[in-house]
């Protein structure tokens with residue numbers, strides 16, 4: 332059985348490539364950038380006035396002039412108006428360009444205007460104040476966003492301000508989520524006393540939706556022929572297939588055998604972890620990747636967060652996220668020689684430490700705490716006792732915020 336680190340390495344060595352496409356800028360939010368965005372001119376593009384008031388010559392102010400004749404009023408977007416005499420000023424609005432003859436801007440709050448004369452009421456004026464200088468933020472041609480970056484609202488502001496009407500983005504993979512098992516009934520059907528509703532596939536579909544991936548969902552019964560037929564089709568139609576259930580040692584766990592029959596190369600089966608030990612991963616020569624997750628709901632959830640989403644991000648050339656650590660809040664014992672992924676709630680205490688409160692449950696079939704969990708804490712396989720105050724890595728559960 333391979334370790335978690337080995338499984339992770341094998342998955343990362345098998346990244347997908349789903350291509351690129353061009354989308355309109357107003358359709359690009361949440362997509363992954365596949366080009367470099369550069370400024371088309373300096374930012375700001377001119378000496379930008381940052382308050383509503385008057386623009387004056389500081390030299391004139393320093394020489395003792397306090398009353399200035401208003402030569403013109405200049406709105407944002409107007410061509411700047413130059414002054415001709417030291418005691419002239421221009422009334423200027425926030426966002427307007429600084430006239431070449433002037434160098435200091437004074438707010439309306441600090442002046443009084445009467446009969447076309449603006450009088451400065453304070454001596455507390457600094458040369459160059461209230462001006463956001465041309466090129467202070469970025470120079471023309473500077474890089475402002477790079478491939479692999481999520482197109483967040485902030486990136487949209489960069490894309491639009493440099494006039495990119497279309498952007499090249501990474502294509503999202505075509506993904507199908509296939510649940511298996513005769514005990515599972517559709518969500519809108521009433522199960523018998525010993526059946527349960529299909530929930531895993533929709534959990535996975537929802538996790539993908541938050542990543543901008545619209546996955547299809549399918550259910551297959553525990554029937555070799557039917558599983559084979561569906562999988563055969565899916566191997567040609569999808570970049571990634573996520574299966575849930577049917578991969579352990581049960582009499583009706585047909586999935587690994589069917590995948591083998593369909594010549595999907597097994598890259599590993601079983602990982603030294605809980606939950607999710609029976610996890611199966613492989614790839615088909617047609618290019619499709621198969622992630623077969625154990626049926627227990629917490630195992631599916633963990634495997635999505637710990638393996639599939641990082642694979643998706645790597646495949647989309649997104650930068651690796653820095654690791655996150657938290658401090659265990661309870662003593663804990665875990666004897667099996669498996670890496671244990673503990674569901675935890677994260678809190679930041681008054682010392683700015685991130686503490687992890689374990690959410691004790693009844694194993695990987697108990698998904699009742701999942702909605703309260705913020706992360707899985709990865710407790711090393713070689714240890715048995717974990718003490719309050721010890722620090723371990725946590726894998727955050729992806730969410731909207």
Ligand SMILES: Nc1nc2c(c(=O)[nH]1)N[C@H]1C(S)=C(S)[C@@H](COP(=O)(O)OP(=O)(O)OC[C@H]3O[C@@H](n4cnc5c(N)ncnc54)[C@H](O)[C@@H]3O)O[C@H]1N2
Pocket residue numbers: 510511512514515527528529530531532575576577578579580581584606607608609624625626627628630695696
């Ligand atoms: N003899 C052994 N038995 C088991 C082992 C083992 O090593 N030796 N491993 C256990 C572990 S760990 C897990 S996890 C499960 C994984 O089993 P399968 O992948 O074969 O999954 P199923 O048997 O199909 O189902 C397990 C469990 O999950 C429920 N399930 C499945 N799909 C869904 C779904 N779409 N929505 C909701 N619930 C689902 C299913 O009803 C079962 O209760 O095997 C252990 N056994």
Ligand code: MOO
Pocket residue numbers: 604605606607608609625627629630695696
């Ligand atoms: O891997 Mo299983 O999810 O431990 O029950």
Ligand SMILES: [Mg+2]
Pocket residue numbers: 576577578579580581584626
């Ligand atoms: Mg089973």
